[in-house]
Amino acid sequence: MNIKNFICLTAILVSFTLNIQSQTLKQEPLLYEFDALEPYIDAKTMEIHYSKHHATYTKNLNEALQSLPHIEKDITKIIKNISKYSIFIRNNAGGYYNHNLFWQMLSPNGGGKPKGKLLEAIEKDFGSFETFCNDFEQVATSVFGSGWVWLIYDGKKLLITSTSNQDNPLMDIAKIKGQPVLCLDVWEHAYYLKYQNNRIEYIKAFWNIVNWQTSEKLYRQYHE
Numbered sequence: 001m002n003i004k005n006f007i008c009l010t011a012i013l014v015s016f017t018l019n020i021q022s023q024t025l026k027q028e029p030l031l032y033e034f035d036a037l038e039p040y041i042d043a044k045t046m047e048i049h050y051s052k053h054h055a056t057y058t059k060n061l062n063e064a065l066q067s068l069p070h071i072e073k074d075i076t077k078i079i080k081n082i083s084k085y086s087i088f089i090r091n092n093a094g095g096y097y098n099h100n101l102f103w104q105m106l107s108p109n110g111g112g113k114p115k116g117k118l119l120e121a122i123e124k125d126f127g128s129f130e131t132f133c134n135d136f137e138q139v140a141t142s143v144f145g146s147g148w149v150w151l152i153y154d155g156k157k158l159l160i161t162s163t164s165n166q167d168n169p170l171m172d173i174a175k176i177k178g179q180p181v182l183c184l185d186v187w188e189h190a191y192y193l194k195y196q197n198n199r200i201e202y203i204k205a206f207w208n209i210v211n212w213q214t215s216e217k218l219y220r221q222y223h224e
């Protein structure tokens with residue numbers, strides 16, 4: 001290799017390294033105001049949840065990834081290979097990813113029932129929409145400690161599952177894996193200010209603000 005090619009190659013490598021190092025994962029913006037989900041989720045809870053909890057997961061994850069400059073900052077790839085990372089990255093990558101998804105599951109214009117193929121699939125796999133809601137509530141209520149409840153698509157059918165802490169069904173360590181269609185945060189930080197220990201009231205309130213359009217879109221993406 002002549003000196004000119006060596007300098008050129010070095011410049012490309014330095015540029016590539018700097019580019020990877022400078023990547024940061026961004027917290028998705030909320031598409032509604034903190035008080036938009038009242039009275040089902042109060043403004044203070046939303047503000048703390050988004051501005052403190054989710055912001056901290058995002059900051060912690062970016063700081064932890066700075067020490068791994070060779071890692072591509074692709075959150076889906078990281079999540080799907082989470083067993084290769086520390087428990088600190090697992091918790092914060094899950095917290096970052098899950099909340100970005102969760103905000104899209106909520107809408108001040110939400111509620112009602114899903115439509116189209118998603119409703120058909122729910123009725124096929126659970127018997128009826130009402131049975132699905134009851135099953136989802138039951139799983140959400142039975143999460144011990146902090147965690148999430150999910151409606152997932154495993155490639156053949158819809159399933160309800162739960163994960164502890166900030167784990168999710170995309171992670172390679174998940175016992176039941178699948179693509180998220182719907183999720184609900186059942187950490188106490190998501191509801192305690194308004195509902196205290198009445199998690200079931202928070203879960204039932206969720207049906208008034210659930211954004212079925214997001215779920216329908218996700219299901220179509222996986223299913224088609």
Ligand SMILES: [Fe+2]
Binds near residue numbers: 185187
């Ligand atoms: Fe949360």
